Amino acid sequence: MQSYTIGQAARLLGVSPDTARRWADAGRVATHRDEGGRRLIEGRDLAAFAIEVASGGVGEDDSAHTSARNAFPGIVTAVRIGDVAAQVEIQAGPHRLVSLLTREAVEELGLEVGMRATARVKSTNVHIDRT
Numbered sequence: 001m002q003s004y005t006i007g008q009a010a011r012l013l014g015v016s017p018d019t020a021r022r023w024a025d026a027g028r029v030a031t032h033r034d035e036g037g038r039r040l041i042e043g044r045d046l047a048a049f050a051i052e053v054a055s056g057g058v059g060e061d062d063s064a065h066t067s068a069r070n071a072f073p074g075i076v077t078a079v080r081i082g083d084v085a086a087q088v089e090i091q092a093g094p095h096r097l098v099s100l101l102t103r104e105a106v107e108e109l110g111l112e113v114g115m116r117a118t119a120r121v122k123s124t125n126v127h128i129d130r131t
Helices: 006-013 017-025 043-056 103-109
Strands: 003-005 039-042 071-081 085-092 095-102 116-122 125-130
Touching: 003 006, 003 043, 006 017, 006 039, 006 043, 006 071, 039 043, 043 071, 043 085, 043 095, 071 095, 071 103, 085 103, 085 116, 095 103, 095 116, 095 125, 103 125
Parallel strands: none
Antiparallel strands: 003 039, 071 085, 071 116, 085 095, 116 125
């Protein structure tokens, strides 16, 4: 499973590294240290926390979050796979994006909860890029 540094988690959550660090210090999200002493957050823990933050409206400010070129980098919070189709949810800061795509596409990208991904929006279509 992929792990994220405090800085990477902050970018995915749409907050400053100081805010992410304070949340970790307060025990809001579990961390562990790597061999180099860096604090890391497991992908699944970060995915669950991203949902909590978004549903609670917790953030640094109330300003609108926008994305250049309609790209929403975030973390995969859910993958539901059927026989032919799949549904992927991404939490990108305060934004929850849901995309319906083929099962084959999800398998080729190797998408799973806790990994980074970018949702690209074009008109009514959402394309998922593994990042």
